Amino acid sequence: MYCSGCGTVNPQGASQCLKCGRDLQAPASAGESAIDVALAARSVAPGRAARSRRLTSRVLILLTVGVAVIAGPIIFMSMQLSTYFPDYQARDTASLNSTKPPYDPTAGTTEDFDSGMGLAPAPRPEVVARDVARKANTSKVRVALAAYYSENGLFPAGLDELGGEFLGFTPDLEVYLYQALDNRNDFRLEVTLESNVVSGADVVKEGEVTKLVITGASLF
Numbered sequence: 412m413y414c415s416g417c418g419t420v421n422p423q424g425a426s427q428c429l430k431c432g433r434d435l436q437a438p439a440s441a442g443e444s445a446i447d448v449a450l451a452a453r454s455v456a457p458g459r460a461a462r463s464r465r466l467t468s469r470v471l472i473l474l475t476v477g478v479a480v481i482a483g484p485i486i487f488m489s490m491q492l493s494t495y496f497p498d499y500q501a502r503d504t505a506s507l508n509s510t511k512p513p514y515d516p517t518a519g520t521t522e523d524f525d526s527g528m529g530l531a532p533a534p535r536p537e538v539v540a541r542d543v544a545r546k547a548n549t550s551k552v553r554v555a556l557a558a559y560y561s562e563n564g565l566f567p568a569g570l571d572e573l574g575g576e577f578l579g580f581t582p583d584l585e586v587y588l589y590q591a592l593d594n595r596n597d598f599r600l601e602v603t604l605e606s607n608v609v610s611g612a613d614v615v616k617e618g619e620v621t622k623l624v625i626t627g628a629s630l631f
Contacts, residue, residue, distance in 0.1 A: 534606035542604045545586065546611070549602050549623050552582060556598065557630045565595040566627060597627035 414428035555577040570589045588601045602623040615624045
């Protein structure tokens with residue numbers, strides 16, 4: 412209910428005005444009509460509206476400051492990153508626009524490496540597997556040659572003479588290059604590798620070519 416004196420809205424059934432203390436249960440005087448009470452109530456409304464507008468303005472200001480505090484460091488960090496790493500976008504664009512040849516599984520090395528970081532091309536797994544197998548087979552050929560010499564007093568004229576008696580497989584003569592020397596008292600066996608990951612006493616590097624080299628003198 413409205414106070415007829417100040418226009419304050421009071422709880423229903425209140426006996427006194429919360430603001431001015433007027434007796435709300437007393438009958439209105441002759442000069443106080445319902446219209447007077449309504450006008451008194453309306454006179455209070457503008458003040459409340461002004462307070463509501465001020466509260467809304469303060470909330471908006473606080474929200475704006477909060478967004479600025481959160482977004483400011485993020486924008487600053489983005490600008491710093493773009494300053495320190497200016498070539499990232501250019502490198503990505505160049506990578507997308509590059510025209511590389513189709514992947515060749517028989518190729519000796521990978522081509523997808525970061526030359527900018529100074530990384531050397533890495534041999535493909537299948538190439539490494541072939542080199543490991545060649546080294547293992549070369550060790551078998553070494554044992555077979557020693558057994559042949561022990562039985563015959565000479566080395567064979569060619570690897571094909573080893574046969575199944577001394578060697579359990581037929582070596583590829585285009586890969587295992589054998590040459591008998593000094594009237595078959597010595598020999599030289601060369602096996603060219605496809606990578607440089609194989610190591611050992613028999614590994615010889617000639618420029619960019621890696622080979623397995625075995626001679627008769629190395630058997631004894």
